[in-house]
Amino acid sequence: MRAVVLGVGNTIRADEGIGVRVVEALERGYVLPEGVVVIDAGTSSMEMLDDLSDLDFLLVIDAVNDGKPPGSLIRLVEDEVPVFFRRNLSPHGIGLSDVLAALELLGKSPKETVILGLQPVSMDLSLELTPQATARVPELVTQAVQELSVRGLAPTPR
Numbered sequence: 785m786r787a788v789v790l791g792v793g794n795t796i797r798a799d800e801g802i803g804v805r806v807v808e809a810l811e812r813g814y815v816l817p818e819g820v821v822v823i824d825a826g827t828s829s830m831e832m833l834d835d836l837s838d839l840d841f842l843l844v845i846d847a848v849n850d851g852k853p854p855g856s857l858i859r860l861v862e863d864e865v866p867v868f869f870r871r872n873l874s875p876h877g878i879g880l881s882d883v884l885a886a887l888e889l890l891g892k893s894p895k896e897t898v899i900l901g902l903q904p905v906s907m908d909l910s911l912e913l914t915p916q917a918t919a920r921v922p923e924l925v926t927q928a929v930q931e932l933s934v935r936g937l938a939p940t941p942r
Contacts, residue, residue, distance in 0.1 A: 785819050785840045785841065785936065785937065786819055786821075786838065786839050786840050786841075787821070787839060787841040787842070787843070787932065787935070787937055788821050788822075788823055788836060788842050788843070788894075789810065789821070789822045789843045789845065789928060789932070790803070790807075790823050790836075790842060790843065790845065791803040791804045791806055791807030791808070791822070791825060791846075792825045792845065792846040792880060793805075793826065794826065795826070795911065796909060796911060797907045797908070797909060797910070798905075798907055798908050798909075798910040798912065798913060798914055798917070799902065799904035799905050799906055799907060799914055799917040800847045800904060801913060802845070802846070802901070802902045802913060802917055802920075802924070803825075803844070803847065804825075804826060805913060805921055806900075806921055806924045806925055807822050807823070807824055807845060808824070809925050810822060810925050810928055810929070810939070812942070813941060814929065814939035814940060814941055814942060815939060815940045815941075816932075816937075816939050817938065819937065820932060820937050820939070821835070823835055829880065829883055830882060830883060830886070832883050833883060833886060833887065836883060836884075836887060836894065837887060837890070837892040839894040839895065840894070840895050840896065840935075841894065841895065841896050841932075841935055842894035842897045842898075843899075843928060843931050844880070844898070844899045844900070845899075845901065845924060845928060846899065846900075847901060847902055847903075847904045847907070848899065848902065848903060849903065850901075850903055851903075852903040853903065854904065854916065855902065855903060855905050855914075855916035855917065855919075856902070856903040857901070857902060857920060857923060857927070858899070858901040858902065858903060859898065859900055859901075860899040860901070861897075861899075865897045898931055900924055900928060900931070902917055902920055902924065904917070905917055
């Protein structure tokens with residue numbers, strides 16, 4: 785099984801960097817099984833085509849502006865994933881949606897995609913997450929571990 789955990793975000797815009805911070809914490813705390821790759825995508829887009837081609841499972845972690853209370857955790861699956869990209873809930877929704885659209889055209893889409901996110905508290909210029917977002921990082925790491933584990937890809941704590 786091929787899986788990617790993709791941390792997306794701009795780390796100079798406060799909570800916009802949540803995806804990157806979560807994958808950093810995941811890698812610090814866990815050894816991932818063979819076949820699982822963690823990618824700090826930052827604000828990358830089309831250069832990810834090869835990395836995301838023909839995956840069994842894609843787990844995206846990102847700031848998600850879904851109109852929920854600031855600091856809320858968000859999980860999108862199945863039919864909700866395309867809606868995420870149509871509504872452009874993330875500041876990089878366009879870049880990632882372009883990659884996924886290109887993969888679909890090439891017949892190389894991930895078989896399953898799940899998006900874990902956080903409703904940002906602030907996206908002001910800052911190298912730090914807000915305290916509310918920082919407090920949610922461990923929960924997002926736990927959710928990522930659970931998503932991998934139910935697919936038989938359980939990370940091992942360090």
